[in-house]
Every structure is written in C-alpha cells, then in structure tokens.
Amino acid sequence: MSIAFIAVIAALLYLAAAGLQLASALQHRGSLSRSLVVIGVFALCCHAYLTWHNIYDHSGMNFGFFRIFSLIFLGINSICMLALIKRPLQNLLVILFPLSAVAILIATLGPDTGSRDHAFPLGVAAHIGSSVVAYSLLTLAAIQAALLAAQDAQLKRRQMGGLLGILPPLQLMESMLFELIWVGFIGLTLSIGTGVIFMEDIFAQNLVHKTVLSIAAWVLFAVLLCGRHWLGWRSQTAVRLTVTGSTILMLAFLGSKLVLELVLERG
Template sequence: MSIAFIAVIAALLYLAAAGLQLASALQHNGSLSRSLIVIAIFALGCHAFLTWHNIYGHEGVNFGFFRIFSLIFLCINCVCLLALTKRPLQNLLVILFPLSAVGILISTLGPDTGAREHKVPLGVAAHVGSSVVAYSILTLAAIQAALLAAQDAQLKRRQMGGLLGVLPPLQLMESMLFELIWVGFVALTLSIGTGVLFMQDIFAQHLVHKTVLSIAAWILFAVLLWGRHWLGWRSQTAVRLTVSGSTVLMLAFLGSKLVLELVLEKS
C-alpha cells in the first residue's frame, strides 16, 4: 500500500468525521456518535503513521514546513479529542478535521522543503516538542475564541438560533477558552525556556524574528491571563488578545519557516 494512498484514505476519513459532526450539530445533538469516534481514531492513526514517515521515514529527520504543519494538526486533534472526555469541544472538529485533511495531503504529496538532520540533540527535540504543543493548543484556543466571539455577537443581537443552539453556554465557552490558554501558555514558556537553554544562538539572523515574535506572543498571553485574574477581563477583550497572540505565534513559527524554506529556500 503506497504512502500516497494512505494519505488519501486519511483525508477522506477526516472529511467523513467532520461531515458526521456537522450533521449532528445541525440536529442540535450535543453528544458524540460512536461512528464519529471510530472514524476519528482511524484517521488519527493514519495521520500519526504518515507524520512519522514524513519526518523520520527517510535518512535523517525532516522538520520542513509542510511536515511540521501536519504534525501541528495531529497534535491539535489529539489534544481536542482528549479534552472531549471533560469538555464539549466537539464542534471544533468541523473546522479542525478538514484542515487536517489538507495538511496530510500537502505534507505527503507536496515538495520536500526542509533539510534533513542525521541526529537531533535531546534538548533541541524538547524545544521542538514543546513548541509544537504550544502552537497546537494556542491555535485551538484561537478557534475557540472565534466561536466565542460569534456566539457573543449573536447573543447581543438576540438571535436565539444558529450558534446559540449548537454551542455550550457562553460562560462555559469562556471557561474552556481560558483553560486552553493556561495550558498553552505553560507549553509556550517551556518552549522559550528550552530554546534559550539548548539552541546555540536564538538571536541568530535566521532565528531572531522567530524569537522576538514568540516572546511578543508570550507577553500578550501573560497580559491576558493577568487581566483575567486581577481585572476580570472577559469575552471581547479575551477574544482580541487570544487571536492576536495566536496570530503572532503562528507568524513566529510557520511564517518564518514559510519565508525561509519556500521564499528564500533556506533550511
């Protein structure tokens, strides 16, 4: 069985799971169907195999742009499915799974943009791992914030259908958002800390923009959490800072890799 065929199967499984969840949401069914869970698990299994193959399957390790893009969505999906055991985040799957399908296909069938490393030191691996976890969770928080903003706007317009009938209550949505932000903030702190400790020069010319933007994102999330604790910031303030911080963080990592690997053609 070819790798390309497995990628297509995984993409189709993700799309099927997203379709099931969309149908369930439109019927205002708040529970996860067993069929969706089974399909999602098979999709995740294929996704994990493909990600391992694309990053480690050849000679050396490849942390190229498309490979990392697929890895981030694998991590996001795993975090979301684990969180589903405690929190009703299932409607996020309607957005995440189609994006994951695209990520798998591009990662497997797209160009090889990253240089291969024959050996990755443990400290560098810890930095990459914590970075992926941080980006994944805070991206999930940004999607949650976007849904919260739409739900809040609909509530203010007193429109009782649509998202208000599909999503959990506004207060619970807000609580879930800050739970994601706290976990993502801790992971981002570990990412920056391991970068300082184990990377040779985080302010080197090809890394300085990534470092500065990551620190800027860390400051934005720190201010948000401080404001939440001491000033009781809610809803729109939380949404704006969450989306801003997540955007800066994505520019720090994926944006810098996109420019270096695809525009400047550097590893």
C-alpha cells in the same frame, strides 16, 4: 500499501468524521457520537503514521513547511480528541478535520521544501516537542475564541438560532477558552525555557525573529491571564488578545518557514 493511498484514506476519514459532527450539530444533538470518536481515532492513527514517515527517515529529520504544518494539525487534533473526555469541544472538529485532510495530502503528495537534519539532542527535541504542543493548544484557543466572538455577537443581536443552538453556553465557552490558554501558556513557557537552556544561541540570525515573536506572544498571553485574574477581563478582550497572540506565534515559526522555503526557496 503505498503512502499516498494511506494519505487519501486518512483525508477521507477526517472528512467523514467532520461530516458526522456537522450533521449532529445541525440536528442539535449535544451528545458525542461514538462513530465520530472511532473514525476520528483511526484518522489520527493514520495521520500520526504519515507524519512520522514524512518527517523521519534514515538520512535525518525533515521539518519542511508542509510537513511541520501537518505535524501541528496532528497535535491540535490529538489534544482536541483528548479534551473531549471532559469538555464539549467536538464542534471544533468541523473546522479542524477538513483542514487536517488538506494538510495531510499536501505534506504527503506535495513538494519537499525542507532540508534534512541529523538527529537532535534530547534537549533540542524537548524544545521542538514543547513548541508543537504550545502552538497546537494556542491555535485551538484562537479557533475557540473566534467561535466565542461569533456566539457573543449573535447573543447581543438576540438571534436564538444558529450558533447559540449548536455551541455550549457562553459562560462554558469562555471557561474552556481560558483553560486552553492556561495550558498553552505553560507549554509556551516550557518551549522558550528549553530554547534558552538547550539552544546554542536563540538570538542567532536565523532564530532571532522566532525568539522575539515568541517572547512577544508570551508577554501578550501573560497580560491576558493577569487581566483575567485581577481585572476580570471577559470575552471581547480575551478574543482580541488570544487571536493576536496566536497569530504572532504562528508568524514566529510558520511565517519564517513560509518565506524561506516557498518564497526564497531555501531549505
């Protein structure tokens, strides 16, 4: 079975699962569909296989822009699916799964923009792993924040349909947002910590922008969590700081790779 065929199958599975959840949401069914879970798990398995195939081979590891983009979506989807055990995050899949389908197809069938590196030491691998987890969680938090903002605006306009009928209550949405931020903040702390310990020079010329932006995002999320605990900051402030922090974090890694690989064409 060719790798391109598996990519198409994974994309179709993601789209089918997103369609099921969209239909369920429009019919205001709050329960999680078993069919959605089964199709989503199969799509994740295909995605994981494709990601491993695209990033690793005998000549080394390839963390090109499109491949790392697909890896981050794999992390986001995996975390979201696991969170469904405890939290009603299934409506996020309507956004995540179609984007993941596109990411898989581009990573597998698109141009190879990266260069290959030899196997990384364990400490560096831990830094990369914690970075992907942190990016995934805080991107998920940004999407949750955007939905919370739309829900809050609709509630203030006293529009009782639309998102208010699809999403969980506002208080639960806000609670889930801060849970994602807390876990993502811990992951980001581990990412920066392992970078300091295991990277030779995190302020080297090719890393300084990533380091500065990652620390800036860490400070922003730390301020948000402290404000939540001590000052009782609520949805509007949380939404603004979460989206800003997540955008800075994405620029720290994906922004630099975008410029280097696609604009300057350096692997």
